[in-house]
Amino acid sequence: MRLFCWSIERSARSFQHHPHFSKFVALFAISGGGLVAYSESKSDDSAFNSESSQIDANKKKKVVVLGTGWAGTSFLKNLDSSLYDVQVVSPRNYFAFTPLLPSVTIGTVEARSIVEPIRRMVKNKSGNIEFWEAECIEIDAANKKVLCRSNHDKKSEENEEFLVDYDYLVIALGAQANTFNTPGVTENCHFLKEVEDAQKIRRSVMDCFERASLPNLSDEERNKQLQFVIVGGGPTGVEFAAELHDFVHYDLAELYPAIKDLVKITVVEAGEHILSMFDKRISSFAEKKFQRDGIEVKTGAMVVGVSDKAITMKGRPNGEISSIPYGMVVWSTGIGTRPVIMDFMKQIGQTNRRVLGTDEWLRVEGCDGVYALGDCASIQQRKVMEDISAIFNLADKDKSGTLTVEEFQAVINDICERYPQVELYLKAKKMRNAVDLLNLFTGDDKDGSKELDIEGFKQALSPVDSQLKILPATAQVAAQEGAYLARCFNRMKECEENPEGPPRFRGTGHHRFRPFRYKHFGQFAPLGGEQAAAELPGDWISIGYSTQWLWYSVYASKQVSWRTRILVISDWTKRFIFGRDTSGI
Numbered sequence: 315m316r317l318f319c320w321s322i323e324r325s326a327r328s329f330q331h332h333p334h335f336s337k338f339v340a341l342f343a344i345s346g347g348g349l350v351a352y353s354e355s356k357s358d359d360s361a362f363n364s365e366s367s368q369i370d371a372n373k374k375k376k377v378v379v380l381g382t383g384w385a386g387t388s389f390l391k392n393l394d395s396s397l398y399d400v401q402v403v404s405p406r407n408y409f410a411f412t413p414l415l416p417s418v419t420i421g422t423v424e425a426r427s428i429v430e431p432i433r434r435m436v437k438n439k440s441g442n443i444e445f446w447e448a449e450c451i452e453i454d455a456a457n458k459k460v461l462c463r464s465n466h467d468k469k470s471e472e473n474e475e476f477l478v479d480y481d482y483l484v485i486a487l488g489a490q491a492n493t494f495n496t497p498g499v500t501e502n503c504h505f506l507k508e509v510e511d512a513q514k515i516r517r518s519v520m521d522c523f524e525r526a527s528l529p530n531l532s533d534e535e536r537n538k539q540l541q542f543v544i545v546g547g548g549p550t551g552v553e554f555a556a557e558l559h560d561f562v563h564y565d566l567a568e569l570y571p572a573i574k575d576l577v578k579i580t581v582v583e584a585g586e587h588i589l590s591m592f593d594k595r596i597s598s599f600a601e602k603k604f605q606r607d608g609i610e611v612k613t614g615a616m617v618v619g620v621s622d623k624a625i626t627m628k629g630r631p632n633g634e635i636s637s638i639p640y641g642m643v644v645w646s647t648g649i650g651t652r653p654v655i656m657d658f659m660k661q662i663g664q665t666n667r668r669v670l671g672t673d674e675w676l677r678v679e680g681c682d683g684v685y686a687l688g689d690c691a692s693i694q695q696r697k698v699m700e701d702i703s704a705i706f707n708l709a710d711k712d713k714s715g716t717l718t719v720e721e722f723q724a725v726i727n728d729i730c731e732r733y734p735q736v737e738l739y740l741k742a743k744k745m746r747n748a749v750d751l752l753n754l755f756t757g758d759d760k761d762g763s764k765e766l767d768i769e770g771f772k773q774a775l776s777p778v779d780s781q782l783k784i785l786p787a788t789a790q791v792a793a794q795e796g797a798y799l800a801r802c803f804n805r806m807k808e809c810e811e812n813p814e815g816p817p818r819f820r821g822t823g824h825h826r827f828r829p830f831r832y833k834h835f836g837q838f839a840p841l842g843g844e845q846a847a848a849e850l851p852g853d854w855i856s857i858g859y860s861t862q863w864l865w866y867s868v869y870a871s872k873q874v875s876w877r878t879r880i881l882v883i884s885d886w887t888k889r890f891i892f893g894r895d896t897s898g899i
Contacts, residue, residue, distance in 0.1 A: 374399045377803070378460060378480035380450045382409050382432050384789040385688030386486035387874070388796025390432075394804040395441035401478060405449040405465045407432055409874060410509050413789060414882070416554040416840075418512035420519065420561035421894040425509050427881035430874050448476070450487065453658045455681045458483070482683045484799065485655075485670065489689035489787065492650030498620035503645035506550055515644060519558070520898040522641040523566060526573050539641040540576045543625055545617050546646035547581055547588030549839055552600060554644060555581050556842030559607050565894045580610045580638060582627060584647075587613060589839055589847075591786070596839060596847040599857050603841050649787055655690050668692070674829030676799050685799060688792035693830065697779045698733045699772070705729065706771050716765035734831060735781040742781065785832050798830045838865045 375398055379386050382404040390402065411428040418425050436443045452461040460478045491507055493499040504515050519542075525531070526539040542558060544551045559579055567574040581588060581604070588604075588611060589597045604611050614630040624637040651659075651669055662680045664671055670691040671679050678684040679694065698705070709725040710717055730737040766774065785791045805827070836850035838861075846862040849855060856864070866886065873879040 375481040376401065376479065377482045377484065378403065378478055379484045379486065380404070380460070381486035381488055381688070381690075382406060383486060383488045383688060384409075384412070384792035385488075385796040386484065387432070387435070388793040389484055389486065389687070389800045390436060390439075390443070390796075391874075392797045392800035392804075394800075395436070395439045395443050397804065397807050398441065398482075400441065400443040401480075402432065402436075402443065402445045403448055403450055403460070403462050403478065404432070404445075405447065406508075407445065407447045409435065411869075411873060411878065411882075412507075413869065415506055415509070415512045416550065416557045418509065419506070419515040419554060420557050421516065421896070422557065422561075422889050423882055423885045425513055427878060427885050428873075429509060430878055435874065446476075446478075450654055451475075452654065453483070453485070453661070453684075455483075455658070455662060455678075455684055458683065480683070482803075483685065485658075485678070485684065485686040485690060486688045486792070486796065487652055487655060487690045489649035489669075490652050491645060492648045493645065494647070496617055496619065498622075499617075499645055502620045502622055503545070503643045506554060506644060506646055515554075515642075517898055518642050519561070520896065523570055523573070524898070526576070526641070527570060536573065537576055537578075538623075538639040540573060540578065541638065541640045541642075542577070542579045543582060543638060543640045543643045544580070544646060545582045545625070545643065546648070547583030547585065547611070547613070548591070548646060548648070549589065549837070551581060551583075551644070551646035552588055553840050554646065555579055555604070555609055556840055559609055560842045561894055563607075565896055569896060578610065579608075580612060582615050582617060582625075583611065583613045584616045584630075585613065592837070592839060592847070593849050593853075593855050595855055596849060596857065599847060600839065600841055603843075603845070607842065649689055652690065675802070675827060676795060676830060687795035687799060689787040692784055695735065695782055696733070697782070698729070698736060698775050699779055702772050702775060703768070706768050714765075716767050717771060718765050722766070731831075732829060733778070735783075736775070736778045738781040738783070739778040788837070790835065790837075791832055794832055795830060802827050838868070840865060 377393075377398045377400050379389060379400065379402045382390075382402065386402070386404070387409045390400070393400065408429040408431050414423050414428045417423040418428065432445055436445070446462065447466070448462040448464045450460055451463050454460070458480050460480065460483065461475060462478060463475045491505040504518060505511050506515065522539045522542075526536045531539070544555045544558075562574070562577050562579075587594075587597045587601065589600050601611055612627070615627040615636075616630065617625060618628050618635075619626040620643060624639045625643055626635065626637045628635055655670060659665060659667065659670060662678070664679070669689075670686040671694045672686050672691050673679060674693055674695065676685045676687050676691070676693070678686050678691070705725070706717065709721055711721060726736070730740075834851060836848060838846055838848050840846045840862065844859055844862045845857070846865045847855070847857045848861045848864060870879055870883055873882060
């Protein structure tokens with residue numbers, strides 16, 4: 315409502331609406347012997363159509379980017395900013411390398427070593443990029459406006475809120491910690507999503523040890539102060555538990571000899587195993603290592619409440635209630651949707667989803683010129699069976715009503731491009747190519763004489779949609795989405811300048827704007843004691859000391875600047891020589 319009032323007050327500045335990247339329609343065309351996925355343009359509603367003749371061709375479109383996390387920063391780094399008028403709105407003026415937040419909590423790495431100011435990152439880019447440190451509080455997609463609020467303390471509130479117009483909106487606001495509405499979590503638990511969270515945890519850890527050292531405490535209170543509970547057995551929770559154990563064992567034990575044996579670290583996980591998203595061998599190794607290190611792992615335990623003195627759990631499957639007194643609780647159970655995103659989803663009719671739904675080109679469904687990426691959005695992959703008849707008709711070149719192996723083989727690569735689940739299904743079934751899939755329903759076809767009708771074709775592809783997967787909410791996914799969208803924006807002008815509409819084909823017969831495809835480069839799980847586990851492409855599992863050094867090299871190389879790269883390596887070196895800093899700051 316406030317944004318609507320803003321729009322009325324500023325109606326003199328309103329501009330004519332122009333369609334951009336409207337509704338993508340999955341169609342197919344034969345070109346160069348292959349079935350090609352592309353976006354069909356409409357006369358008044360096109361994804362990449364040219365602008366109205368009433369607008370000056372030299373006027374740059376305004377791109378507003380909300381957020382400076384992995385997705386937003388990756389987009390800014392890869393965008394040709396000379397083509398657009400870019401405005402960035404974020405409540406923080408820096409990018410943080412969040413995978414190293416657990417290391418910040420116990421002083422392995424300093425907080426300033428993993429952050430890079432946004433203004434420094436964009437100062438050498440061509441074109442005009444403006445940055446405003448403010449929080450987006452409302453999005454009005456109908457009028458292409460965003461209402462923002464400054465997060466600075468000011469004596470006067472007259473200029474606290476301001477309105478931003480856009481031609482293209484890139485929503486990369488990330489997510490917040492998911493409490494699942496568990497009583498007491500917000501009031502009594504620490505989270506680990508931001509740099510400020512890591513700094514608070516660092517101070518709390520040292521406060522627990524200092525309070526436990528006071529002479530007037532009872533044994534019961536002293537034990538309670540040194541009980542550290544981590545709720546959530548995912549990568550972040552496991553890594554923090556491992557880092558905390560190393561901190562206590564290698565650094566604090568020498569400084570607090572009287573109370574070092576009272577420390578207890580507990581990981582609470584609602585599922586059957588910790589690191590359930592990793593290979594079972596990694597999960598099993600992590601549980602056994604934690605057991606050897608004295609870290610207690612409680613699986614099948616759901617937290618039902620957190621008071622200021624204890625955390626209450628319900629066991630599975632018997633429903634037994636138990637509680638653990640604690641000195642500090644870290645809540646790391648996943649992510650939830652930010653309120654501004656929830657309000658926007660209600661506005662555009664996406665109330666039945668957990669996060670913003672986009673198509674394969676990262677366009678928010680039902681909006682014009684709005685894109686969403688990172689943890690605040692999820693790609694709604696189109697099913698093969700929704701287009702099965704169109705695929706068959708266009709693959710059937712001779713219009714015989716049946717497909718030969720050659721006809722099927724000619725289109726399978728483009729089908730895999732448009733529908734990633736087909737490729738995943740072939741790999742899951744260990745099929746080398748489309749011929750193996752076709753032979754399941756036609757028998758061995760050594761001479762290529764077997765053919766498949768429409769019903770057989772449906773039967774052959776009907777299982778593939780079972781391979782549809784939602785991309786994980788990781789930094790790796792967000793960074794790739796940001797880079798992909800920037801590449802699309804860099805070539806958008808090229809398409810708009812074509813007088814015949816969006817050029818659909820290049821020399822290879824593929825569309826210029828292919829759907830987003832995530833490429834998994836593996837994932838790490840540091841387990842403490844200079845050991846780590848890695849799940850790498852090609853089903854390669856690596857566990858041990860050498861994997862920890864691989865982790866060091868990868869995380870150093872992935873820093874966003876040479877400044878942060880040198881600072882992080884310097885922090886690691888100082889830790890090896892002098893140990894971790896145990897001061898309370």
